[in-house]
Amino acid sequence: MKRPLILAHRGAQRVAPENTLPAFLAAIAQGADGIELDVQRTADGVLVVAHDENLGRTISGTPSERVARLTWAELQQRDAGGWFGETWRGTPPPSLDDVFDALPDTVFVNIELKRTTWASDGLEKTALHFLQRRNLWHRVIVSSFNPTVLARLRLAAPHLKVGLLYAPDLPLPLRRAWARHLLQPAALHPHLSQVTPEMVARAHRRGQQVNVWTVNDPGEIRRMAMLGVDAIITDVPDVAKAVLEEA
Ligand code: G3P
Numbered sequence: 436m437k438r439p440l441i442l443a444h445r446g447a448q449r450v451a452p453e454n455t456l457p458a459f460l461a462a463i464a465q466g467a468d469g470i471e472l473d474v475q476r477t478a479d480g481v482l483v484v485a486h487d488e489n490l491g492r493t494i495s496g497t498p499s500e501r502v503a504r505l506t507w508a509e510l511q512q513r514d515a516g517g518w519f520g521e522t523w524r525g526t527p528p529p530s531l532d533d534v535f536d537a538l539p540d541t542v543f544v545n546i547e548l549k550r551t552t553w554a555s556d557g558l559e560k561t562a563l564h565f566l567q568r569r570n571l572w573h574r575v576i577v578s579s580f581n582p583t584v585l586a587r588l589r590l591a592a593p594h595l596k597v598g599l600l601y602a603p604d605l606p607l608p609l610r611r612a613w614a615r616h617l618l619q620p621a622a623l624h625p626h627l628s629q630v631t632p633e634m635v636a637r638a639h640r641r642g643q644q645v646n647v648w649t650v651n652d653p654g655e656i657r658r659m660a661m662l663g664v665d666a667i668i669t670d671v672p673d674v675a676k677a678v679l680e681e682a
Pocket residue numbers: 444471473486547578600624648668
């Protein structure tokens with residue numbers, strides 16, 4: 436049985452602040468095959484790694500400040516580590532360039548593009564330029580909960596591997612329309628609760644991978660591996676590694 440890839444969700448977020456270089460490097464040290472990270476575009480067109488649209492939870496600032504309205508220079512003055520512990524105080528949010536500069540070339544990256552509206556702010560175009568400039572096509576998948584983001588990417592770059600993220604609240608007819616007809620993504624990224632043997636078998640028959648989130652419980656990690664999923668997106672890559680390497 437082929438073991439699923441282990442992708443560290445926002446890095447090894449239990450041991451270092453999520454979506455920062457220390458979390459990504461810790462994930463690799465723990466044996467992850469790759470990482471998952473969240474990307475937005477700053478007001479001046481830089482791809483920055485940040486989960487929330489607003490500041491205040493992990494990046495210092497107030498909820499009235501939006502990542503997309505700040506410049507890269509402004510964001511560099513913010514602290515993305517202090518909330519997690521004094522050791523990390525002063526860690527800035529990284530750019531996507533910073534991440535690829537820091538990671539070994541062998542690391543696979545699941546880039547989640549965060550965009551809640553259907554109109555584009557240029558995020559997709561900026562992401563495609565980035566992948567082209569750094570020639571990263573072979574070692575990334577670009578995922579999103581927003582199918583219009585993925586549709587724009589597919590139109591502009593049909594060779595790019597994209598993953599359709601969905602949660603249990605996405606109505607089944609919509610999910611099917613996007614997954615099977617309108618988008619035909621290379622991979623489905625379902626929530627753990629939506630993964631069944633039939634679902635995995637159907638996706639594989641259509642030639643689509645199944646990358647499941649967020650799997651932290653050892654029993655669930657084992658179960659997902661038995662079902663034949665292609666990747667496990669997890670907060671605990673060290674646990675996943677130990678479970679998947681059991682005899
Ligand atoms: O890749 C799956 C996962 O990242 C989904 O949710 O909110 O952690 O970005 P979230």
